[in-house]
Amino acid sequence: MKFGHDILKQADILATFTEDAPRVTRTYCSKEHKLAGDYLIGLMRDAGMNADYDAFGNIVGRYEAGVPFAPVVMTGSHQDSVRNAGKYDGLFGILSPIACVKALNAQGKRLPYTLEIVGFGDEEGVRFGVTLIGSKAMAGNFDPAWLEKKDANGVTMREAINAFGGNADAWRELDRSGDHHGEVVAFVESHIEQGPTLLNENLALGVVTAIAGATRMTVKVTGLAGHAGTVPMPVRQDALTAASEMILYVEKFCRENENLVGTVGRLSCLPGAINVIPQDVEFSVDVRSGLNEIRRSAIESIRKEFAAIAARRNVKVEANPYFELNAAPCDEALQKQFADAIAAQGVPVRRLPSGAGHDAMEFPTVCPIAMLFVRCGNGGISHHPTETMTAEDADVATRALLHFFENFKPSEFKPESAQRVDRT
């Protein structure tokens, strides 16, 4: 096994850079971000790259092209974690390309493009409530107003970045979108799946078709409280039974379309007494799809059915979306190259959407994107200490990634998606 054991060992070491051992938590611009960054920069340099932090604490390594005036292919993922995280989410997407470069460098092999590996400082958004800070800055999607956001201790993002050794006001210089930075021709990301699809199908690898878009709603159902003993069933205006019917509709509707997931994760029920009919129920709805049209039409159907349920049950309902993010489709030509790289490892090619968000989703403003998914063990659990990846899977994923890098020819690459301006 060429890569697997080393990568898992590196992930174990990175897990020791944590704010709350024995749990794993590493937030943006923390002391542990610095420890992890220094370690990753060491790995990058050891692999033959020029590497350092950028002005936002992103860890950037460059493996220079073998030809002059070459374009850039960018890859990477995030160094930060959720609270009480697993060891592979994000980090695998930094460690696996470093291993590829190390192998190329050992053979003295250069590529017809510069390979840039980025360990984004923040993707999870734990510290400042803004997600994808690193990739937003590099993809030209950063809003400088966010620099005033404060963490739980009242420290602003600006103060944190500067204290880290960065320069918060240099955000504009990180932007790789637009004409003057047009040299980035592709962004690719390898990542643990964080779901059970590959696991359930006994597959180590998958090609991502799109990073799902999402719509979120807060739904308020207003019925009429009443005595649990004295109000006959037919005249009740029970907000919780109405909400239950709505929740089951979300589930049923999303089950009927494999390109859709829908979740009610939060629910409150008032007055909340054993012997009182519920009057006020509030719940969240999160609907995701790799296809914007499917997601939008799902939200429309759901809102229509909620209104019908409420009318039938003589309760009131308000269901207004407050958050909407379009899907980021992966480039067809890049997907094809990842499919070839997977097939070359003797693994059947499975295409699947990513329900979770990833750094890659910010990059359609810069260039075509693609993602390689690696099987997530233990039922597909992620964002949790029980997240697992096997050395075998880490190995075959890295071999597939290396195949991709070795076979990617910028001169022949014709992006097939036209998503660069469809993210706003």
Add this chain to the structure above:
Amino acid sequence: MKFGHDILKQADILATFTEDAPRVTRTYCSKEHKLAGDYLIGLMRDAGMNADYDAFGNIVGRYEAGVPFAPVVMTGSHQDSVRNAGKYDGLFGILSPIACVKALNAQGKRLPYTLEIVGFGDEEGVRFGVTLIGSKAMAGNFDPAWLEKKDANGVTMREAINAFGGNADAWRELDRSGDHHGEVVAFVESHIEQGPTLLNENLALGVVTAIAGATRMTVKVTGLAGHAGTVPMPVRQDALTAASEMILYVEKFCRENENLVGTVGRLSCLPGAINVIPQDVEFSVDVRSGLNEIRRSAIESIRKEFAAIAARRNVKVEANPYFELNAAPCDEALQKQFADAIAAQGVPVRRLPSGAGHDAMEFPTVCPIAMLFVRCGNGGISHHPTETMTAEDADVATRALLHFFENFKPSEFKPESAQRVDRT
């Protein structure tokens, strides 16, 4: 109108004896209990009764029979209230028979039995978490261990009763059950319905068939948390969608039987994040029926269906009853006499169960029971400041009650229910 306006005026005055004006809250052995009790004792004496507190602070008035060695008919309801209560719950059942006695006394008319009117000190259980303290004591169902229960300020029930001027250790002497107190031949209670049944049928009065029994369960559903974006619908183990199906089953099952009500009033959902599939849902189930068999078989069906839903959805469920109270059926012969009394007022006779508990439910250990319900306005809302009763309804209810008292002949009364020992 003979009675209605006076009773509503008296209820208005009693509402001023409150612990948190402008709201109405009057708990057991409070200063306001004393103010209300003194006022009621004044009304009783003015109506021609001997009246005073008993050792538990119950307000007891006696209108002595016109014949020696006469039996006792007992009536009454509670003086205490929930927090932020209405004005008629409980008090109407004390005020209306006092008005009847006043009318009888004004005519110099005595009955062939002693009529005893009781204003029970506690029914709602707000102060000590034990409900029906007054009627439990008088019906021989009082557990002296409860004397050590403390209120929110650490005052025990024993201390509170003694400070009120009572004698907590005299609980045994209040007991009217058993041979040595066999003179009580019936307990009847007039009470606001606290539900919308009479209101929706345009009827002022109703005869209660039984005070419903209840079973309560806490239900725990355990699924598996997961990322709202990455776990495909078919493999989810969502505790909330499973709970939703269970909640709708409770509703459906109870809707199909008019002798049954079922309520899920409390629900918690964890981890409770918008983007995480619910893992742990806990909810309450409260099922009531005037018929014990129907309630028991409902609980059996509900538990069976919960298990089937859980099995089908690959989640775990625990649903164990922790509280069970049998129904208190009303005596058929007494119901008939109330029906006659209602018909005599030109009001159609409607029989209905009481979903809520009442003081009368403790008395099957003493004698047969019966209840007269009075229409509850404003959608049937009770336990709330917006509880309403019209002067017309108070009037016709009191006329019906007077008719009942004037026509009740202990020598001819043959109780038809045999519930006196079925409460344990």
